[in-house]
Amino acid sequence: MFNSFHHFAESDAKQILQSAVEAAQPIAIFEYPQRNALIILLTFVLTPLLVALATLFIRPFRCSRLVFTYLLPVIPLTCWWDGIVSHLRAYTAEELQRLAEYADGGGSFVWCAGRILVPYLPAHLTFLVGHPIGNGNCEIQARKASMRLRWHASALPQLILRALRQTLGIPVRDFSHARKRMPRSELGCNFTRASQFCAGRCESR
Numbered sequence: 001m002f003n004s005f006h007h008f009a010e011s012d013a014k015q016i017l018q019s020a021v022e023a024a025q026p027i028a029i030f031e032y033p034q035r036n037a038l039i040i041l042l043t044f045v046l047t048p049l050l051v052a053l054a055t056l057f058i059r060p061f062r063c064s065r066l067v068f069t070y071l072l073p074v075i076p077l078t079c080w081w082d083g084i085v086s087h088l089r090a091y092t093a094e095e096l097q098r099l100a101e102y103a104d105g106g107g108s109f110v111w112c113a114g115r116i117l118v119p120y121l122p123a124h125l126t127f128l129v130g131h132p133i134g135n136g137n138c139e140i141q142a143r144k145a146s147m148r149l150r151w152h153a154s155a156l157p158q159l160i161l162r163a164l165r166q167t168l169g170i171p172v173r174d175f176s177h178a179r180k181r182m183p184r185s186e187l188g189c190n191f192t193r194a195s196q197f198c199a200g201r202c203e204s205r
Contacts (some may be wrong), residue, residue, distance in 0.1 A: 002030045005128075006089045017103035020130060024108070029128040032118075033083075033090035039123055043083040059139040087200070096128040108133055134190070 048143040097113040115124040
């Protein structure tokens with residue numbers, strides 16, 4: 001899910017995660033909105049200007065779009081309101097981690113929550129990734145799931161750049177080195193909790 005999880009209330013968000021757990025299906029959530037004073041201020045100031053500039057390049061061309069952007073600024077005001085409210089409703093990485101642990105009462109998933117710096121912008125991409133531990137050797141399955149989550153989380157900057165490169169059609173500086181610079185504190189993974197669950201499940205067999 002990309003840029004949509006903040007639309008759900010906490011109770012609905014828990015149900016989404018519980019559904020993934022019950023179906024034993026991996027889930028990945030990525031959110032650009034964030035409750036950050038600087039980002040909210042920039043959204044407040046820049047959104048009408050960016051909408052006004054972007055309107056000139058939107059295709060297909062429509063006269064009605066010009067009317068509701070420049071003469072009656074309904075579109076800029078709508079985008080302005082939507083952007084601010086989205087930032088205010090956004091979940092933090094810590095809140096996503098708590099929701100995941102609540103939804104996964106049995107500890108059958110390994111969860112990673114954190115933030116990734118967005119290239120060229122003073123903003124972060126907040127994420128939550130969950131993967132079922134699986135059957136077989138519990139400790140090995142937990143370790144494999146943890147390693148997969150670490151790799152996917154560290155690869156996010158490169159994925160963002162690929163999307164920028166395809167969208168804008170311009171060369172973008174390679175940020176693959178960002179994977180090495182990511183501090184572990186940015187990844188709030190419940191590896192210890194998953195290992196404890198695995199140990200208990202193995203002993204019960």
